[in-house]
Amino acid sequence: MKKIIFIGLILASAESFGQYGINTATPSATFDMVSKGNTAATKAFEINDSSGQELLKISDNGNLGVNIGNSLPTNVLHVKADIKHENLPVLLPPYSPLGVDASGAAKVQIAGTKYFYYKRTTSFGNFTLSNVNTYTNVPFTNGTDVKGNTTGFGFGTDASATVNGQSVSNVSYLTIPEPGVYLFEMYQTAYCTGSPTSSSNTGQIALNTVFATAGTSGTTYTTNTIFRDYIVARRSVGGAVNSASYAYANPQKLIVAYQSTSQNEKVALFINYVGGDSYNTQTCQMNMPNNSDNYGYLIVTKL
Incomplete structure (x- = not known):
């Protein structure tokens, strides 16, 4: 019954050109969800596993948390455990497989030597x-x-x-x-x-x-x-x-x-x-x- 009501609410907010909104009557994207807050203390989005463990969440201030338990993310990207990057070239020093340039972009670059x-x-x-x-x-x-x-x-x-x-x-x-x-x-x-x-x-x-x-x-x-x-x-x-x-x-x-x-x-x-x-x-x-x-x-x- 809850699923039917939720689907109905989404369909009710849909505009004629196929945009859907949650907490907004005027969605500006194919799927537009407006949070009820704007601080790091509350969450806008959350995914849990079958045991209630929080897997993915987005705070109302935009911080994204992945696999960090029930805590709130404290940075723009807050990840617990390793991150896997595929298709990066295999390089030897002085090159770093993943570095950050002066503009803040993550890319392959020469590792800085002090x-x-x-x-x-x-x-x-x-x-x-x-x-x-x-x-x-x-x-x-x-x-x-x-x-x-x-x-x-x-x-x-x-x-x-x-x-x-x-x-x-x-x-x-x-x-x-x-x-x-x-x-x-x-x-x-x-x-x-x-x-x-x-x-x-x-x-x-x-x-x-x-x-x-x-x-x-x-x-x-x-x-x-x-x-x-x-x-x-x-x-x-x-x-x-x-x-x-x-x-x-x-x-x-x-x-x-x-x-x-x-x-x-x-x-x-x-x-x-x-x-x-x-x-x-x-x-x-x-x-x-x-x-x-x-x-x-x-x-x-x-x-």
């Missing part, structure tokens, strides 16, 4: 290499040397800080804006001019490149990772043998995967003397290798 790219165009240095308790900061400043920064790294300077308990002034640092795993890759070259102040007869200087962290707001930096390289003696800038020269471009590298667990964590890089020959005067620098267009680079990729 990165930071710094290419140094000026030398830094005039530091000593003679004391294992001395740390020289590797500076990174916001400017034209930043070639890309989709990670959103920030920049800052601590006027005074400590590194492994040793005082350091004007520490240039980077801030990581969001938690995640980041791959840091740095390359630069070191040299010292003139003869060493003291010689251990090793013909080389052991040098650490230090990756250090200081939490989110502190000025106490502690070592996370060390890469050790050597400055080899008896070479001129061009590589020719010179008995009193450390002027050749000696590679100093750092590769570290760092897991950031908090927003805006501070990281900084330092040069630290380890042993071998020494220079207690400020005649050591990071230089530009022959035929290169930069004094080193840092590339950070969010994994």
